Amino acid sequence: MQFVPFAEGIEVNGQTVWAIVDGFKAFSVLASTYLLKEGIGTADKQGVAVVDPKAWYSQRAWLRAFEQIATQLGDTVLLEIGKAIPRNAIFPDSIQDIHAAIQSIDIAYHINHRRQGQPLFDPATGRMREGIGHYGYTRVPGEKKILSVCENPYPCAFDNGLIQAMARRFEPFSRTEHDDTQPCRKRGGNSCTYIVTWHA
Ligand SMILES: [Zn+2]
Numbered sequence: 001m002q003f004v005p006f007a008e009g010i011e012v013n014g015q016t017v018w019a020i021v022d023g024f025k026a027f028s029v030l031a032s033t034y035l036l037k038e039g040i041g042t043a044d045k046q047g048v049a050v051v052d053p054k055a056w057y058s059q060r061a062w063l064r065a066f067e068q069i070a071t072q073l074g075d076t077v078l079l080e081i082g083k084a085i086p087r088n089a090i091f092p093d094s095i096q097d098i099h100a101a102i103q104s105i106d107i108a109y110h111i112n113h114r115r116q117g118q119p120l121f122d123p124a125t126g127r128m129r130e131g132i133g134h135y136g137y138t139r140v141p142g143e144k145k146i147l148s149v150c151e152n153p154y155p156c157a158f159d160n161g162l163i164q165a166m167a168r169r170f171e172p173f174s175r176t177e178h179d180d181t182q183p184c185r186k187r188g189g190n191s192c193t194y195i196v197t198w199h200a
Pocket residue numbers: 156157178183184185186191192193
């Protein structure tokens with residue numbers, strides 16, 4: 001299901017909220033209304049929500065705001081917002097190819113959420129804790145192909161854009177397709193599957 005948290009006590013950091021809200025661009029005033037209604041951020045003089053990148057916000061409230069914004073804007077805009085996320089991201093030197101890039105999504109996802117005040121990923125130990133689902137990575141042997149099963153509460157079109165843009169940072173001509181033969185969160189499924197292909 002889209003927009004339903006997997007566990008209680010999950011928070012998302014302001015930097016993540018801001019990266020997504022920033023993608024709304026022309027719709028940021030509309031987005032602000034929903035964020036403020038859910039208690040996320042504070043209104044500036046123009047009434048636009050200011051989100052503190054270092055603060056933590058309830059994932060439930062954030063998903064509720066995101067759902068309302070998504071309903072207003074539709075899948076095409078959600079896809080664009082997803083695509084904007086990796087565009088601004090700074091990648092560590094360890095990420096040099098499309099495989100490392102797709103794998104890094106799940107790690108970044110866990111770094112940017114916490115549960116009962118505890119980080120869901122510890123970079124020092126590499127330990128990951130559960131509570132928010134995953135962005136999957138499966139390499140198809142012998143082919144330039146990656147399957148990504150996304151079991152998380154974010155919307156289908158948003159994840160599609162996110163994976164597509166991530167793949168294109170390293171393989172500019174790669175294709176990302178939603179596997180329509182698999183379950184889809186938009187249709188009430190628990191996950192969506194995306195197929196990434198490219199040619200050398
Ligand atoms: Zn889907």
